[in-house]
Amino acid sequence: MLTLKDISKQFDNRLILDNINLTVKDGEILCIVGPSGAGKTTLLRSISGLERVTSGKFLLDGQAFDPYENRENDSVIGVVFQDFQLFPNLTVMENITLAPRLVLKKTNEEAEQEAREKMAQLNLAGKESLFPYQLSGGQKQRVAIVRALAMNPKILCYDEPTSALDPDLRQEVESIIVGLKQQGMTQIVVTHDMTFAENIADDIFQVSPRNE
Structure with missing residues (x-):
């Protein structure tokens, strides 16, 4: 609370x-x-x-x-920003796993496995290799949510x-x-x-x- x-x-x-x-x-x-x-x-x-x-x-x-x-x-406390603030030069998977690897010290395998599980829950399976410019507004929103959730x-x-x-x-x-x-x-x-x-x-x- x-x-x-x-x-x-x-x-x-x-x-x-x-x-x-x-x-x-x-x-x-x-x-x-x-x-x-x-x-x-x-x-x-x-x-x-x-x-x-x-x-x-x-x-x-x-x-x-x-x-x-x-x-x-x-x-x-995780934050999903109004403009999403995804890194344009990183893929969806890289956007989601960057902070867990750097901050939480998770291995690439751990971070990617957890990312895939959360992506599947938000109907993002198959989008791992796309860049933000290739996503719709709704997809960017969901990626931003998964990225925040990835920090648990x-x-x-x-x-x-x-x-x-x-x-x-x-x-x-x-x-x-x-x-x-x-x-x-x-x-x-x-x-x-x-x-x-x-x-x-x-x-x-x-x-x-x-x-x-």
Whole structure:
């Protein structure tokens, strides 16, 4: 369980997050919603350790946890970015196995075997040797999810997972996220799409536009 207590974030003199308190329960999906500029992505980046908060604290399973300082953060909190951030010069398999080999020190065989298993679950079998430019938007999304899952995170975060996709692919993303929940994965989803949030969320946290 991840708990945020009085989390605030300032950029210069601009207050983006103001004393945020929330709890993400194990195995559940929390959706963070709100209009553009309200601080949703800043909150997600703070949770995932990409931004250092100005004040407040995080607790992971009741113990103090600093996402920004944690050197093994990729194996605690994984992130699927809005623009996927796949390496264009690497194949699908290389994109997925790079971090497990470098960070988790897995052998090529171990990393590739686990990658194939996860790829099969997300209907990516046979795409191992393709490059990102050869994939559709939906396929890139699934590769980004598999890449994050390959680090065996406790919590998986998504930044606007449907914004770069055609509307008819939203159902596919919903199915993937709900399917991962059924496997016990704790997930945090930032979205401006309230219908999408209502379809997948166990809990919804509204970020107020007054934080702009």
